[in-house]
Amino acid sequence: MELSTGSQKMAVGQQGAERAPPCVKCKGTCTGFQLHSWRKLCDLCRCPREDHALPTEVEEDYRIGHLLSDTSYSGLTARMKGSDGARVYKRNRMIITNPITSRKDPTFLTVTYEWAPPGLNQKLAMRYMELIPKKLQPVAGTEGAHYRRLQLLKQLPAYDYDPQYCKGLSEGEKSVMEAFVKEYKENVMGVAEVALPCSAKQDEKEANTTANNTAEEPAEKKDYLCDLCQNLMPADAPAVYADRAGYKRQWHPACFVCCQCREPLVNLIYFWKGNRLWCGRHYCDSERPRCNGCDEMIFSERFQQYEGKSWHVEHFTCTSCEQSLIDKPFVLDGALLLCTTCSSNRAAY
Numbered sequence: 001m002e003l004s005t006g007s008q009k010m011a012v013g014q015q016g017a018e019r020a021p022p023c024v025k026c027k028g029t030c031t032g033f034q035l036h037s038w039r040k041l042c043d044l045c046r047c048p049r050e051d052h053a054l055p056t057e058v059e060e061d062y063r064i065g066h067l068l069s070d071t072s073y074s075g076l077t078a079r080m081k082g083s084d085g086a087r088v089y090k091r092n093r094m095i096i097t098n099p100i101t102s103r104k105d106p107t108f109l110t111v112t113y114e115w116a117p118p119g120l121n122q123k124l125a126m127r128y129m130e131l132i133p134k135k136l137q138p139v140a141g142t143e144g145a146h147y148r149r150l151q152l153l154k155q156l157p158a159y160d161y162d163p164q165y166c167k168g169l170s171e172g173e174k175s176v177m178e179a180f181v182k183e184y185k186e187n188v189m190g191v192a193e194v195a196l197p198c199s200a201k202q203d204e205k206e207a208n209t210t211a212n213n214t215a216e217e218p219a220e221k222k223d224y225l226c227d228l229c230q231n232l233m234p235a236d237a238p239a240v241y242a243d244r245a246g247y248k249r250q251w252h253p254a255c256f257v258c259c260q261c262r263e264p265l266v267n268l269i270y271f272w273k274g275n276r277l278w279c280g281r282h283y284c285d286s287e288r289p290r291c292n293g294c295d296e297m298i299f300s301e302r303f304q305q306y307e308g309k310s311w312h313v314e315h316f317t318c319t320s321c322e323q324s325l326i327d328k329p330f331v332l333d334g335a336l337l338l339c340t341t342c343s344s345n346r347a348a349y
C-alpha cells in the first residue's frame with residue numbers, strides 16, 4: 001500500500017520534472033530538459049527547469065496540497081480523485097466577465113485570475129487585486145501569472161517540505177527533516193486571510209480576547225495601521241490577516257512580503273518568526289544551512305562551509321567538470337564553485 005502511494009506521487013509530482021521541452025534561453029543547443037542527477041538544472045544546457053517549462057497547474061496544486069495537508073489549513077485542500085489520501089490545493093481561480101456594450105451584438109471580455117484570495121466577494125477580490133502592482137496581478141497569460149508561479153517555485157520548493165523530492169537523504173537525515181517540517185507546519189507556517197479592517201471577524205476575535213475587561217465602552221471607530229509601513233489602512237479596502245501573528249496586526253496587500261527577499265508571499269502562505277513574515281525558503285535558510293550545489297537544506301552533521309556558503313560534502317564539486325574539490329584548491333566565482341583548471345579556462349574565453 002505504501003509503495004503504491006509512493007509511485008502515485010512520483011507520477012504526479014516528478015514525471016513532468018524530467019521531461020520538459022527545450023530551454024527557452026538556449027534555443028538550438030538544448031534538445032529538451034534532462035534533469036541533472038542532483039543539481040536542480042538541465043544536464044544539457046545547465047539552466048534551471050523553469051527556463052524550459054514551469055510545472056503544470058495540476059502539479060503545482062498537488063505540491064501545495066501536500067504542503068497544507070496535515071495542517072490546520074487542510075480545509076484549503078481536497079482529496080485527490082483516484083488516490084488513497086493524497087490532497088490537492090483548492091486554488092481559488094477568479095473569472096471576471098465584462099460585457100462590451102459598445103458593440104451591437106453583445107460580446108464579453110473575460111479575465112481569468114489564476115489565483116485570488118478565497119472568502120471574498122468579487123468586488124472585494126477585485127479591490128485586493130487593484131492594491132497590488134499591476135505587473136504582479138496573476139492574470140492568465142500575462143507576466144503577472146508567470147511571476148506568481150516562478151515565485152511559488154522559489155519560495156516553496158518541494159524539496160523544502162517533501163523528502164521525496166530530495167536526492168540522497170539518508171534514513172537519519174530523512175527523519176530529521178520530517179521532524180523539522182512537522183514543527184514548522186504546526187507552529188510557524190500559515191495561510192493568511194483577506195478581510196475588511198473593521199470586519200465582524202476581527203471584532204469578534206478581539207471581543208473574545210478582552211471578554212474579561214470590566215469597562216463596557218461602546219465600540220469606538222479604531223484606526224488600523226499596517227504592520228509593515230505603519231500607514232493607515234483604509235476602512236473600505238481589504239487587509240491581510242495572519243492568524244499566527246494575531247488579529248491585531250494587519251497588512252496592506254502589497255505590504256504582505258517576506259522580510260528577507262521583500263517579495264509578496266505567494267498564495268498568502270507565510271512563516272511567522274521573530275515578529276516578522278518570512279517566505280518558506282528564507283524561513284528554512286534562517287534555521288538550517290542550504291547546499292549551494294543542490295539547493296536542498298542540509299540535514300547531515302558533516303558539511304562543507306566557505307565564505308558563509310554551505311555544501312553537502314558530496315556536492316562540493318566543480319560546477320563545470322564535477323570533480324570533488326574536498327581538500328583541493330578551488331575558486332568561488334559568485335555562486336559558481338570551480339576547480340582551478342575550469343576557472344582559468346573560463347577566464348580565457
Ligand SMILES: [Zn+2]
Binds near residue numbers: 022032044047052
Ligand atoms: Zn536544457
Ligand SMILES: [Zn+2]
Binds near residue numbers: 023026030042045
Ligand atoms: Zn538553457
Ligand SMILES: [Zn+2]
Binds near residue numbers: 226227229230231251
Ligand atoms: Zn503597508
Ligand SMILES: [Zn+2]
Binds near residue numbers: 260263278282
Ligand atoms: Zn523570502
Ligand SMILES: [Zn+2]
Binds near residue numbers: 311
Ligand atoms: Zn547538496
Ligand SMILES: [Zn+2]
Binds near residue numbers: 318319320340341343
Ligand atoms: Zn573543473
